[in-house]
Amino acid sequence: MLLTTLEYFLFMATVLSLGSFSAAFSTRWPIKQAYLWEKEAHFALTLPFNKPPPEQMQNIRSCCKNCRQTLLWYDLTPLVSYLILKGKCRHCAYRISFHYPVIELLHLICCLPLLLTYENAYPLLLQTLLISALITAATIDRKHMLIPDECNIVILSCALLFHLSTRTLESSVIGMLMGYSLIYSLRWSYQRFRHKEGIGLGDAKLVAALSAWLGISYLAPLLLCASLMGILYTLAFNKSGTQHMAFGPFLIFSAMMVFYLTL
Incomplete structure (x- = not known):
């Protein structure tokens, strides 16, 4: 361009x-x-x-x-x-x-x-707003272990509008539904058998928004990369496992890696 x-x-x-x-x-x-x-x-x-x-x-x-x-x-x-x-x-x-x-x-x-990457202003604007919302969400989650719904709404809206313009909306919607269902099921199962919260509902919403952005085909690489980074971080800085850890920044960094590496 x-x-x-x-x-x-x-x-x-x-x-x-x-x-x-x-x-x-x-x-x-x-x-x-x-x-x-x-x-x-x-x-x-x-x-x-x-x-x-x-x-x-x-x-x-x-x-x-x-x-x-x-x-x-x-x-x-x-x-x-x-x-x-x-x-x-x-x-x-x-x-x-x-x-x-x-x-x-x-x-x-x-x-x-x-x-x-983008020659037209419309997709460039959507992706810029989306990435800004990702950085904002990661910043807040890293420090406060909270993911604002406002950020998830911006990410999801920009993702759906982008895929609507590129006629790939089906993959985006399926990714959103699959991402949310998977994380919510894991969250429910952990609460059911361990009687405590293992992953926040904000993370489920975030995975849904990220899956809508990347599409269903990149859901597995997204979760695999985020999980590996989370494990490495735990081994390096939280060996005792006593410190609560925000998963959102790992998800966001992984999503941006997948996005740029697959352009």
């Missing part, structure tokens, strides 16, 4: 903007959900709940966590602002988390190869 310099720049700017949104979402979503779950639990137990909503749920502009100074657009330019400011707040020199530039850079690394 031959692109002009301007088109490359616009695509990179779009991807970095998605990365910036992803970094903010992956920071704010867990805080918002924890508040809503706490509120719901109090209502279920008919207990008073007077805790104010966290700042992340309010429609306020981005500001420094330390000095509370409102950040302007030139302080929020993805990657560029972080490099210019040397990772510190312009006003108080408070250290900015690596979380933001890392997520933005990951978006750039993972999405740029798409330019070599």
Whole structure:
């Protein structure tokens, strides 16, 4: 796909903007959900709940966590602002988390190869949004062991729309149904015989979305690759088996490997 310099720049700017949104979402979503779950639990137990909503749920502009100074657009330019400011707040020199530039850079690394694959803007947009949602889900699951339904919805929607445009919707839908049924059955069986949860329902939804993206023919390689990576990680960092491990990042990394290796 031959692109002009301007088109490359616009695509990179779009991807970095998605990365910036992803970094903010992956920071704010867990805080918002924890508040809503706490509120719901109090209502279920008919207990008073007077805790104010966290700042992340309010429609306020981005500001420094330390000095509370409102950040302007030139302080929020993805990657560029972080490099210019040397990772510190312009006003108080408070250290900015690596979380933001890392997520933005990951978006750039993972999405740029798409330019070599798709000639039309429509599939390029769908795959870019899908990969952004994958990175967001992996980021949240790695730290909080939760996979947002919002991410799964974006992944699934983009996957189905893409396969609809390429007339391969049947493989996508079958993959979605088979992926969800398989993981849900494993989850049910483990709960039935071990009396505890071995795999979350979010993982079942994620496998369904990833199978819709890759198609039924790549469901087995996806699960095999993710399982092998999970085993290797356990052997290297969790030999005792006492530490709970998020499976979502392994599924997502495996899906992206399968996707790019089979293009």
